[in-house]
Amino acid sequence: xxxxxxxxxxxxxxxxxxxxxxxxxxxxxxxxxxxxxxxxxxxxxxxxxxxxxxxxxxxxxxxxxxxxxxxxxxxxxxxxxxxxxxxxxxxxxxxxxxxxxxxxxxxxxxxxxxxxxxxxxxxxxxxxxxxxxxxxxxxxxxxxxxxxxxxxxxxxxxxxxxxxxxxxxxxxxxxxxxxxxxxxxxxxxxxxxxxxxxxxxxxxxxxxxxxxxxxxxxxxxxxxxxxxxxxxxxxxxxxxxxxxxxxxxxxxxxxxxxxxxxxxxxxxxxxxxxxxxxxxxxxxxxxxxxxxxxxxxxxxxxxxxxxxxxxxxxxxxxxxxxxxxx
Numbered sequence: 001x002x003x004x005x006x007x008x009x010x011x012x013x014x015x016x017x018x019x020x021x022x023x024x025x026x027x028x029x030x031x032x033x034x035x036x037x038x039x040x041x042x043x044x045x046x047x048x049x050x051x052x053x054x055x056x057x058x059x060x061x062x063x064x065x066x067x068x069x070x071x072x073x074x075x076x077x078x079x080x081x082x083x084x085x086x087x088x089x090x091x092x093x094x095x096x097x098x099x100x101x102x103x104x105x106x107x108x109x110x111x112x113x114x115x116x117x118x119x120x121x122x123x124x125x126x127x128x129x130x131x132x133x134x135x136x137x138x139x140x141x142x143x144x145x146x147x148x149x150x151x152x153x154x155x156x157x158x159x160x161x162x163x164x165x166x167x168x169x170x171x172x173x174x175x176x177x178x179x180x181x182x183x184x185x186x187x188x189x190x191x192x193x194x195x196x197x198x199x200x201x202x203x204x205x206x207x208x209x210x211x212x213x214x215x216x217x218x219x220x221x222x223x224x225x226x227x228x229x230x231x232x233x234x235x236x237x238x239x240x241x242x243x244x245x246x247x248x249x250x251x252x253x254x255x256x257x258x259x260x261x262x263x264x265x266x267x268x269x270x271x272x273x274x275x276x277x278x279x280x281x282x283x284x285x286x287x288x289x290x291x292x293x294x295x296x297x298x299x300x301x302x303x304x305x306x307x308x309x310x311x312x313x314x315x316x317x318x319x320x321x322x323x324x325x326x
Contacts, residue, residue, distance in 0.1 A: 001108075003030045003100060004083030008073040012091030013043040015199065018127075020051045022094045022196075028101035030087070032058040036077040039067045044091075074151065074174040075167045083158065088175070090152040092199050093120070094127060099195040103155050106191055112265045113189045115156045115182030117148055120198040122213055127197050130213045134198055135190070137210035142218035143315075145190050146183050150211065151175030152198065156182070159263055163256055168248035170241070180249060184273045185264065222318050239288035243281060250277045283313035291323055299324055 005023065009016065023033060033055070035048055045063070052059035060080065068076065078086060085107060087100065099118065106116050119135045138148050156164075156178055163181055164174075171177040182188030200213050209224055210216050253260065253273060261267040287310065290301035305311060306320045 001085060001104060002032075002083040003028070003085050003087065003104065004081035005030050005033045005087045005089050006074065006077035006081050007033065007035045007089040007091065008038065008070065008077050009035055009040060009044050009048070009091045010038040010070075010073070011040045011042045011044060013040075013047055015092035015201075016044060016047050017051075018094050019089065019091060020047070022097070023057075023089075024055060025097045026095070026100045027097050028104060030057050030100060031083060032060060032081070034060045034062075034077050034080045036062045036064060036068075036073050036080070038064050038069070038073045071167055071172065071174045075165060078161065078174070079165050081158075081161075085155055085157060086161065087155040088151045088178075092201065093152050093196055094199070095196045096194070102193060102195060103191070106189065107155075107157065110189055112187060113157075114160045114185065114187040115154065115178060116189055116191060117150075117179070117182075118153050118155075118191045118195040119193060120150065120153050120196045121194050122211065123197045123199050124213060125199065125201045127199060130200075132213065132215060133194060134211060135192060137212075137216040140218075141210055141216040141221040142318075143210070143221070146179070146188070147210070148190065149173075149176050149179050150198065151178075152196070154178055160187075162259065163252055168245075168252065170244035170248040180245075181252075184249060184253070184277070185260070186269055186273075187264070218318075222321070236288050236291055239284045239291070243284050243288075246277050246281050246284070250274060250281075253277075280313050283310050286310060287314070287319075287323065291326065295324075298326075 023030060037045055048061055052061065062076065062080065064073065085104060103116050103118060107113065119133050122130045122132045122134060124130065134150055135145060135148055138145060151174060154175055160181060164178055167174050167177050179188065209221055253270065260270045264270060286305060290298055290305060293301065302320055302323050311319050
């Protein structure tokens with residue numbers, strides 16, 4: 001089973017060496033490391049060149065002629081991987097020496113799973129532990145574990161690569177897209193085992209509540225959702241964005257109907273996924289409609305939507321309260 005690591009870099013010289021060193025300390029070494037650099041102006045490329053000269057596995061480096069941005073840069077790295085398993089890596093974390101081995105074992109023991117998401121310990125800049133994990137933060141915020149979207153914790157089988165690329169513009173992030181495909185096709189598994197450090201610093205790409213170094217909670221999430229900025233924003237924008245994402249997902253699945261019917265353990269999984277997407281689209285259209293009304297009518301429609309289970313497609317009572325309070 002060939003293992004690839006896909007890494008996207010951009011001005012990551014400050015922490016990059018520690019992450020690269022953690023690759024060489026793996027009990028199960030990767031077969032290749034594919035790095036796409038998005039125009040670094042610091043010592044990132046020099047560090048990579050020195051590392052590639054001594055690494056015991058293949059290091060393939062691509063330098064983008066023009067800046068692609070975070071998601072597209074990762075997309076390019078993924079597209080160049082030739083492994084049976086593809087692990088995503090940020091430039092500023094540190095993997096435990098058993099990460100590749102433990103995740104590979106999961107894939108072997110769960111042949112129907114295409115995506116594995118592992119847990120990670122949240123640390124400060126100097127890798128001092130905070131006592132928090134990304135999974136613990138997600139659960140503390142009252143969210144399902146499917147909301148653990150960090151790309152640095154994701155690995156997937158090459159069978160999924162055809163569906164992943166290209167990443168739809170409506171989706172935004174590569175990590176959310178891969179996670180969505182795995183969840184939608186019932187082929188994603190979460191491992192609670194902590195297999196890496198997730199380093200927090202001032203230039204992290206992710207600023208989501210569940211990756212911060214202070215403990216998340218349902219109240220903090222709710223307060224963030226009904227913040228002044230959110231209350232002043234157009235409430236239909238989020239529904240439009242979600243609808244665009246659902247349509248992109250449906251289009252991609254339908255484009256690979258024959259492939260998925262053969263590759264999935266049951267052809268019923270595809271039909272079930274498409275039906276759930278259609279149901280989610282209807283729910284988003286209904287929510288978008290009620291958000292457009294004044295308070296009295298909106299409250300009545302939201303109560304009806306809540307009683308009939310419509311908010312189960314979102315975040316339950318939190319989404320209900322958010323709509324009413326707008």
